[in-house]
Amino acid sequence: MALQSERSLDQTDWKILRELQKDARLSYNELGRRVGLSAPATAERVRKLEDAGIITSYGAQVEVTKLGLPLLVFIQLRCFPDHCLFKTSSAEKFPEILEMYKLSGNYCALLKVALSSMEHLEAFTERLSFYGEQTTNVVTSNLFSQQVIDWEKPEVNLRPSTQQGWDKRKR
Incomplete structure (x- = not known):
């Protein structure tokens, strides 16, 4: 495809x-x-x-662990009706947030957050609790990031397979 x-x-x-x-x-x-x-x-x-808007920006990739932020978490947020994070806050109030996505489904936002420690995580989630219910997932390892987009070849199979190493089960 x-x-x-x-x-x-x-x-x-x-x-x-x-x-x-x-x-x-x-x-x-x-x-x-x-x-x-x-x-x-x-x-x-x-x-x-x-x-054409295909290349949108150029920038440096920063290794946050080298900056003293070794804890990476993803937080799913279900905002309270009158306290939507997107509408009532700003990026300056939450410098720990690396990326923030608006979602469909049970949660309204997904946050990628870099933190210095578990204590920092606790303080961050406490500040965030004003905006809604949260589910926090701590990243234990990173399999890959910043994958090169290369969909030129029609033989690209978008379904995970054993060739790509994502699924070791026999089919």
Whole structure:
């Protein structure tokens, strides 16, 4: 199943996307060398991907454990009607939140939170309790993160399989 997008991507676009997802600091010269284009042609392709909204930003990946935040948790939040976190708070009040998603279903939000200790977690969840009911899940290990999006090839199987190592059971 190939990815359908508003802008049709060719093989060169996919090569550029793969390389930039691995290292967004590549110069146009180096990126062009890797994808088989001149630096000006590469710059034009990247600009078109940005203009189409496919490439939305560039940034540094920060290892939060090296900053003294070794505890990573996911918190599902069911907001109280008059205290919705999305409507009545701001990011400045909760600097520990790395990512926040609005959800459908039983919970209205999913928070990815980096903390320094269990005591910090306790204080954070106490502050958050003003906004609603919570279910907290502590991350014990990370199998992978920032996976490169590469859906160019039609043989991509979106169902987990033993080939991908997600399901070791025999089918």
